[in-house]
Amino acid sequence: YARSEALKRSSRVEVCASADRADCSGSAAWGDGWIVFNDANGNGSAEADELLRVWEPPGGGVRITSNVPNAIYTGMGMAVLPAGVASASFLTTHDNCSGGNARNSTLSLSGTLQTQKTTDGCP
Template sequence: MKQSGVTLLELMVVLAVSAILLGIGIPGFAAFTRNSHLTSAANELLSSLHLARSEAIKRSSRVVVCTSVTGTSCAVGGGWHQGWLVFHDANNNAVVDSGETVIQARQAFQAGLRLTGNTLVSKYISYAPSGASKLTSGAFQAGTLTLCSESDGSGSGRQIVISSTGRPRTAKVTLASCP
């Protein structure tokens, strides 16, 4: 009578090979997951900026994207990673006033992601009826938002660049530290 099955030696070889393959694959998977989170977060904001720009053109009126913690009003402090609003700004003051329509509210990113803007785009991005980004003063508004992982030492990040015409785009960057 012939018996089937595996020997202890065969089982140990399979386990050793599996452990080696897992040891090689896990660091790559961690980097893949980190990059996926960064790309997803950058695309969320990029989508909101495209929405705001198209709504400004469609409504023939100013539409603003501002930082928001509450989801109902623009934030005074904090960064873009805490959430943001897209709203129709009828009186051109970059603040949600009564009677102004909130088009979209986005919640905070997962813990560990940080999104900050340089001076001109640190609190809001405002789109004029032409689709160009402009400050409430009427001056053109261009800038860069930088997205990075606070807990990651790889230095990989994303930037959302707003051109002087208002067109947003993303770029992969290597950062010395998370701002």
């Protein structure tokens, strides 16, 4: 969603973990929910008129862990990640996860997202 909005608007769009569903939390706690906003002024903060979409915590025993607190898409659809991070990784598991039922999604700097099954995080 964030990448397509950046392309559609030809503008910087950020997606970030957000515990209060209004501001970026600055942590990689994606299980608390997340927001997408059009950072038109480039200040890295979600202004009320920039908010595009809000995701509530997934609940139901679903856990999402990551190595990044946010990702930014340029108006050309390229990803901008925190300094020193070559790709963002999002691991989605469930309390009752077993075998290869976890999912690892990797966001590359080209802006593409690939998801694969994994045993990481599952007993």
